[in-house]
Amino acid sequence: MPSTNYFELFKLPQTFSLDVAILESNYRKIQSESHPDRFVTASPAEKLASMQTATTANEAYQTLKSPGLRAAYLLSLQGVTAIDEKNNQMPADFLMQQMEWREAIEDAENASDVSTLENLLEEIGIAGKSLQESLKNQFQHNHLSEATDSTRKLIFMDKVRADILKSIEKLD
Amino acid sequence: MALLQISEPGQSAAPHQHKLAVGIDLGTTNSLVATVRSGLSSVLIDDDGHALLPSVVRYLPDGDIDVGYSAQAAQSQDPANTIISAKRFMGRGLKDIDVSLQPYHFVDNNNEMLQIETRAGIKSPIEVSAEILKALKNRAEKSLGGELVGAVITVPAYFDDAQRQATKDAARLAGLNVLRLLNEPTAAAVAYGLDNAAEGTYVIYDLGGGTFDISVLKLSKGVFEVLATNGDSALGGDDFDRRIFCWILEQSKCKPVNAQDTRLLLTKAREAKEWLTDHASAQITSILSTGEVVNVSLSTKQFNELTQTLVAKTLAPTKKALRDASLDIEDIKGVVLVGGATRMPQIRLAVADFFKQSPLTNLDPDKIVALGAAIQANTLAGNKSGADLLLLDVIPLSLGLETMGGLVEKIIPRNATLPIARAQEFTTFKDGQTAMSIHVLQGERELVSDCRSLARFELRGIPPMVAGAARIRVTFTVDADGLLSVSAREIASNVEANIVVKPSYGLSEEQILAMLKSGFSAAEADKQARALAEAKVDAESLLEAIKNALQQDGHLLSLNEIKTIREKIDALQANIHAGAGDANSNAIIRATEALNAATENFAARRMDASVSRALAGKNLENLNL
Numbered sequence: 001m002p003s004t005n006y007f008e009l010f011k012l013p014q015t016f017s018l019d020v021a022i023l024e025s026n027y028r029k030i031q032s033e034s035h036p037d038r039f040v041t042a043s044p045a046e047k048l049a050s051m052q053t054a055t056t057a058n059e060a061y062q063t064l065k066s067p068g069l070r071a072a073y074l075l076s077l078q079g080v081t082a083i084d085e086k087n088n089q090m091p092a093d094f095l096m097q098q099m100e101w102r103e104a105i106e107d108a109e110n111a112s113d114v115s116t117l118e119n120l121l122e123e124i125g126i127a128g129k130s131l132q133e134s135l136k137n138q139f140q141h142n143h144l145s146e147a148t149d150s151t152r153k154l155i156f157m158d159k160v161r162a163d164i165l166k167s168i169e170k171l172d
Numbered sequence: 173m174a175l176l177q178i179s180e181p182g183q184s185a186a187p188h189q190h191k192l193a194v195g196i197d198l199g200t201t202n203s204l205v206a207t208v209r210s211g212l213s214s215v216l217i218d219d220d221g222h223a224l225l226p227s228v229v230r231y232l233p234d235g236d237i238d239v240g241y242s243a244q245a246a247q248s249q250d251p252a253n254t255i256i257s258a259k260r261f262m263g264r265g266l267k268d269i270d271v272s273l274q275p276y277h278f279v280d281n282n283n284e285m286l287q288i289e290t291r292a293g294i295k296s297p298i299e300v301s302a303e304i305l306k307a308l309k310n311r312a313e314k315s316l317g318g319e320l321v322g323a324v325i326t327v328p329a330y331f332d333d334a335q336r337q338a339t340k341d342a343a344r345l346a347g348l349n350v351l352r353l354l355n356e357p358t359a360a361a362v363a364y365g366l367d368n369a370a371e372g373t374y375v376i377y378d379l380g381g382g383t384f385d386i387s388v389l390k391l392s393k394g395v396f397e398v399l400a401t402n403g404d405s406a407l408g409g410d411d412f413d414r415r416i417f418c419w420i421l422e423q424s425k426c427k428p429v430n431a432q433d434t435r436l437l438l439t440k441a442r443e444a445k446e447w448l449t450d451h452a453s454a455q456i457t458s459i460l461s462t463g464e465v466v467n468v469s470l471s472t473k474q475f476n477e478l479t480q481t482l483v484a485k486t487l488a489p490t491k492k493a494l495r496d497a498s499l500d501i502e503d504i505k506g507v508v509l510v511g512g513a514t515r516m517p518q519i520r521l522a523v524a525d526f527f528k529q530s531p532l533t534n535l536d537p538d539k540i541v542a543l544g545a546a547i548q549a550n551t552l553a554g555n556k557s558g559a560d561l562l563l564l565d566v567i568p569l570s571l572g573l574e575t576m577g578g579l580v581e582k583i584i585p586r587n588a589t590l591p592i593a594r595a596q597e598f599t600t601f602k603d604g605q606t607a608m609s610i611h612v613l614q615g616e617r618e619l620v621s622d623c624r625s626l627a628r629f630e631l632r633g634i635p636p637m638v639a640g641a642a643r644i645r646v647t648f649t650v651d652a653d654g655l656l657s658v659s660a661r662e663i664a665s666n667v668e669a670n671i672v673v674k675p676s677y678g679l680s681e682e683q684i685l686a687m688l689k690s691g692f693s694a695a696e697a698d699k700q701a702r703a704l705a706e707a708k709v710d711a712e713s714l715l716e717a718i719k720n721a722l723q724q725d726g727h728l729l730s731l732n733e734i735k736t737i738r739e740k741i742d743a744l745q746a747n748i749h750a751g752a753g754d755a756n757s758n759a760i761i762r763a764t765e766a767l768n769a770a771t772e773n774f775a776a777r778r779m780d781a782s783v784s785r786a787l788a789g790k791n792l793e794n795l796n797l
């Protein structure tokens with residue numbers, strides 16, 4: 001199967017700042033046409049087509065809905081690999097920031113301090129929002145290397161947030 | 173009985189076109205079957221007017237099998253041969269369950285799904301569940317006056333792959349065509365949502381006899397989107413009974429009791445629990461087989477204290493589900509209570525307290541799941557109905573692979589919308605290596621030993637190359653039933669690797685076939701006739717579908733492509749109409765498969781075209797908003 005361009009699939013312009021409402025409603029439209037529930041009594045060929053389209057739509061929706069994944073996907077369309085195991089260089093100040101967060105999580109977890117964890121979650125959320133604003137500009141002006149930096153940071157922040165949620169879950 | 177209006181009266185299809193499809197709630201304690209008739213979803217009752225069928229199966233001395241109320245009545249006389257709550261054993265090994273209060277003779281088959289020795293032989297929970305499903309199938313066919321085309325069977329949302337597969341296998345044993353495995357809270361949301369024209373974010377809190385589920389859904393214009401689900405597949409009303417049971421033993425200082433008395437006291441405990449829903453205290457009296465007399469009184473206050481940890485156990489998954497959905501309590505428009513155990517006042521209070529709103533209880537908590545399943549079955553079977561439903565459900569538990577050092581690497585996260593496919597690349601680490609093994613696990617923890625083993629896949633037929641040169645792309649697909657399948661391909665050579673699955677807690681295909689065989693002892697000639705008839709029906713329906721498709725969308729194909737498809741159509745027709753002596757089910761099946769394969773591109777193009785059409789319409793609509 002030729003790989004589908006997720007933006008084309010949802011009939012959206014290939015930009016970082018997208019209209020989430022259209023994304024959502026077009027996603028539902030596509031699922032209405034392709035979901036396996038529509039093909040329970042269909043031929044195997046039609047079932048296959050349904051599975052392929054419905055799984056692609058789900059994957060595409062998850063990717064475009066998340067700002068970090070959307071940015072990484074946009075970069076990948078321009079041949080830039082943002083998430084690379086071997087090369088995830090970060091500016092030193094961001095590494096410092098990240099270490100501080102990790103330490104704060106560990107301390108809060110050891111002290112069973114859920115409210116500190118929740119505050120951290122919010123703090124990182126706000127930092128993420130401002131990164132998204134920068135990304136809008138960087139993509140608009142096609143500043144790819146800056147956009148790559150921001151994308152890596154954003155994805156890292158998503159990981160930290162996931163870890164905080166895990167810690168909160170453990171303490172609950 | 174709750175009735176749901178889902179289409180205009182008089183609009184429903186004519187009887188001869190209406191396909192008979194049912195929804196089945198296969199519960200731990202009680203099971204039900206429902207169907208949509210004249211646009212209304214309703215539960216089918218038995219000859220005595222009962223809607224519920226107790227999920228109890230008794231293997232009788234004369235070889236018969238009793239299911240339901242009469243089996244339930246005999247449980248304390250014949251506990252070892254009367255299986256209750258079999259659902260708790262589905263897809264589980266002996267080490268997974270608490271055997272202490274179970275009167276059965278369990279058979280431990282080295283970490284595979286447990287079995288029970290009865291006077292009718294060794295039975296797996298799948299076979300026990302199949303008896304319940306058969307009883308409901310018979311009830312439905314009798315009451316609807318025809319053979320069912322299929323059934324939607326509900327499962328707890330928090331059931332893992334092994335438990336789902338076991339349920340599907342049970343349906344197959346019962347001779348049911350499974351249209352879909354549907355999550356119980358989602359089924360409840362469908363029934364509630366359609367009945368109340370609900371829009372917004374709702375929580376379904378489902379505490380049944382043996383399982384607890386919590387689902388957060390967004391309801392909007394016939395779309396039911398599950399945002400997150402969580403639960404405990406071993407927590408329910410049964411556990412409240414056990415707390416009372418232990419308390420009775422403590423109070424009357426008569427322990428340990430034998431299997432009969434255990435069943436007797438558990439039944440008394442359940443009665444007391446249900447009584448306390450409407451009364452301030454319950455008197456529990458009983459004479460044990462030893463002659464000891466039990467006579468104790470349990471107050472609501474004591475009962476609440478005994479069970480407050482159980483109530484709290486439902487709130488942790490509730491919090492997790494909300495967090496996974498990134499929602500606060502204020503975002504929840506309503507909380508729908510499902511399951512008989514939500515009748516307990518302490519549950520209602522706890523839910524009201526947690527969500528800061530009174531829960532919704534206007535649909536019968538026993539029946540709502542079956543009613544929703546029937547609506548889905550009606551839609552899936554292709555019956556016209558007023559409601560255009562779309563259910564977007566999720567996988568409840570993450571799927572992962574075993575990596576170095578006994579760690580699990582996640583490949584599909586929990587709460588991902590289904591269907592989903594994820595590919596992962598592997599390579600060989602020895603020269604000439606032609607096989608490798610992949611261990612798939614389900615669960616949220618990091619260590620293999622803390623997750624549930626689903627299956628080990630053996631990849632064979634990898635072309636021999638130097639170490640690290642082979643690139644094997646393994647695709648994990650979870651379908652709309654929540655069931656996993658795996659395919660693998662070596663990328664450089666494009667060779668499909670052969671996969672041998674060893675399910676950790678399931679039945680193999682051979683075991684199922686053997687069970688099916690022992691069930692039907694039809695004569696060989698009979699079987700051949702049936703196979704031929706089935707092959708013809710399948711072939712005819714494919715032919716008709718493709719002819720329709722060609723008429724509608726033939727323009728999507730080149731003349732050459734149409735010619736190829738026409739040839740396969742002609743070949744299939746020749747096979748169907750071969751003289752009686754020459755008619756051969758295998759030849760028809762092969763020709764059907766060839767025609768199907770020839771239409772794969774066509775099907776994909778039709779799908780793309782219909783998606784494009786839908787999006788074109790949508791954009792206009794957006795402009796108006």
Ligand SMILES: Nc1ncnc2c1ncn2[C@@H]1O[C@H](COP(=O)(O)OP(=O)(O)OP(=O)(O)O)[C@@H](O)[C@H]1O
Nearest residue numbers: 199200201202380381382383409446449511512513
């Ligand atoms: N009035 C009542 N008060 C308290 N509990 C009740 C009442 N009526 C029924 N129950 C309890 O509800 C449970 C059965 O509920 P239900 O029929 O919804 O479960 P189920 O669908 O069989 O189980 P599951 O959904 O967990 O597989 C039993 O534990 C029963 O004792």
Ligand SMILES: [Mg+2]
Nearest residue numbers: 199380511541
């Ligand atoms: Mg139930």
